[in-house]
Amino acid sequence: MSEEHRPDREFGFHTRSIHAGARPDPTTGARAIPIFQTTSYVFEDPESAAAYFNLQEYGNTYSRIMNPTVAAFEERLSNLEGGIGAVAFASGLAAQSSALFTLLAPGDHVVASAALYGGTVTQLKHLERKLSLDVTFVDPDRPQNWADAVREETKLLFGETIGNPGGNVLDIEVIANIAHDAGAPLLVDNTFATPWLCRPLDWGADIVVHSATKFLGGHGTSIGGAVVDAGEFDWSNGRFPIIAEPSPAYHGLAFHETFGTYGYLMKLRAETLRDLGGAMSPFNAFLFLQGIETLGLRMDRHVGNARTIAEWLSERDDVTQVRYPGLAGSKYGELVAKYLPRGAGAVFCFDLDGGREAGQDFIRGVRLFSHLANVGDAKSLIIHPASTTHRQLTDDELAAAGIGPGTIRLSIGLEDAQDLLWDLEQGFAQIG
Amino acid sequence: MAEIENMEVWQDPETIQTILHNAQTVAIVGLSSNPLRASNFVGFYARRHGYRVIPVNPRETEVFGERSWPSLSEIPEPVDVVDVFRAPDAVPGIVEESIAINAKALWLQFGVIHEEAATEARTAGIDVVMDRCLKIEHARYIGRMHVLGFNTNTLSARREAPA
Known part of the structure; x- marks a missing residue:
């Protein structure tokens, strides 16, 4: 011994x-x-x-x-x-x-x-x-x-x-x-x-x-x-x-x-x-x-980027809703302060002013966000649920799942936030 | 289960490691010959890891080929650790006997909780661990608990000798 x-x-x-x-x-x-x-x-x-x-x-x-x-x-x-x-x-x-x-x-x-x-x-x-x-x-x-x-x-x-x-x-x-x-x-x-x-x-x-x-x-x-x-x-x-x-x-x-x-x-x-x-x-x-090994370092950057992007989206007229609990004024504000003081994660949805077509056009416009069905990657990810994961659902069924026809889900990665904003801008331009 | 305010004082990692490193002889009170009972698991494991295990149980004649003694007082050799698998109300009597035989440590297994008796033992100079399993703590600090994905809460960049 x-x-x-x-x-x-x-x-x-x-x-x-x-x-x-x-x-x-x-x-x-x-x-x-x-x-x-x-x-x-x-x-x-x-x-x-x-x-x-x-x-x-x-x-x-x-x-x-x-x-x-x-x-x-x-x-x-x-x-x-x-x-x-x-x-x-x-x-x-x-x-x-x-x-x-x-x-x-x-x-x-x-x-x-x-x-x-x-x-x-x-x-x-x-x-x-x-x-x-x-x-x-x-x-x-x-x-x-x-x-x-x-x-x-x-x-x-x-x-x-x-x-x-x-x-x-x-x-x-x-x-x-x-x-x-x-x-x-x-x-x-x-x-x-x-x-x-x-x-x-x-x-x-x-x-x-x-x-x-x-x-x-x-x-x-x-x-x-x-x-x-x-x-x-x-x-x-x-x-x-x-x-x-x-x-x-x-x-x-x-x-x-x-x-x-x-x-x-x-x-x-x-x-x-x-x-x-x-x-x-x-x-x-x-x-x-x-x-x-790098979890804490990465999460801080994921959260920082996510906050920047969520705030930027929330100020746009062509976005009807940003469902990021870390945004000021979120109904989950108190719970975030209690349980998630370092940040509310890096996966969230926002809603385009427009239907399924607007969602698909947005996806077509971006080139840095990867269009795929996963979250939590170092790379930023994007998906339009109404035309992919939830494609078989009617608009009413989508609504019951909390998803609108123009809902976009983002998983914010570790890239430079300014590059991600530049890319999202291209998505908006594609909708016209 | 009895609730105790400061259970941490009875589960001090330094005390646990000192006991495990220094002990040679462990008297297991309530050791069963039934291989499915927790006491048997602990006794079997302790023997595998080089401790001399002395059964104390009036209802057994022999466990692991060792004579089972009806009480601590009758053990004809020195005891380092008294490891207890009994209902909590048996603890005060076990503490008295442990003091009488000059045991160095008292180890109360999961659920064997008796704060007054534990305090009495400690006042008499006996190291006490309560509501912890001797096998698990040995496996955490000395053995191989980590091979099953348990959190040993130990952390070291030193190279240990192969098991």
Whole structure:
């Protein structure tokens, strides 16, 4: 046993963005985190192998369940979010479905924000049918809506730090209290904020999910996601036998009793990830780690550019609405001041004075903004939902989704703001 | 679960590391021979990592091939750490015995919370950790908890010896 004692220090966010999870490789001394491109790991001896498979010892068995490069990403993200640990997945949606699969059982009820990302809403409706769940979607802006929707079978409340396209900011502390009064955890998708702008676990959320594909990576090269657990929720409150009671998959092991606060994450990894298999690749984990090293620096610039552009758009006569919660006078102003003091993210929508055609013309006019269906890249991105992602919807259906025929979504990148304004000006010129 | 104002004072990282680095003998009160129980997980793990584990449980005769003692007072050798898997109301009695056998540290596992008894132990010069798992803390500071993506909250650019 080493004699070394490490005096504990609360390191800052940027230090942790670079160092958390990044211990030098003990075998080679490699300073960068190696890409452990291996499916499996040789056991020291039969006793060690048995101990790993029985979950009696922390060790590597098979890369569908754990991998050293992926583990470094998991530890870094959970450290930045203030969680006790994380499990990475092949995508944000895989992370989400696995987070839900681990804690929900048929017959359970979920209260979810109606402003959730469209892919999440689709996933919830799919799971609702396949897993016999019941999901109630509520307008997230009034806490009373959440409280009114809660009922005896409610096992989860689900929101996003910053919603889209409306830019809704979740009153995390209030919604977390409503969840806990109901004996249910609050799960928050923190993709748009990242832990640099907001740490939902600090405000009482129990679980955070991420699409790492977006700002965490920041490079638009890799698909990935993660679930982070605060380790605060009491799964033994009698409402979660799925976690508290003996698991037939591990000869009757009771995850919550045996692993205490780590029970949910252990079950998420040792059962859900093992059985459903949506593992993150080590190469993608490596790229996400590279991205996270500069997370705070990048987010400050994303936010600075977004604010400049949102303000510029809001002063134009040919723009009817700019839905950036960071603008002065936004109805989310107080929530932004409380939860997002460093800025309200860099993804927002604005509405052109004109219909679908104006939206398409605008897209045709720009040349620096990339026309594609993603957000959170170093490159600025643009999309016209009415002619792409929401193309099949009628104008009435669009309105119900909070999208107008002339709505444009921007994801503001790290370029020079003046160049982005120049480019948007070309979009406006194209409408004529 | 009992709520304690200043739980941090019972979960001091320096104290935890000092105990884990210096201890050789751990008496586990309430150690079960059932491999699915948390106490068995911790005992198994501690043995793998070089600690001498002494079972203390009147309902067991032998655990891990070691004789199980009915109480701390009957253990015929020095004990460094008393690790407790019992209901909180058993803690005051365990503290008395721990003082009597000159144990160096008292470790109360998840949910084993008793502030008065813990204070008494500390006043008697015993290092106390409360509402923490010995296995997890060992894995955090010395072992390999990070391989499963847990936040060890440790950070170092030094090269460690291979495990």
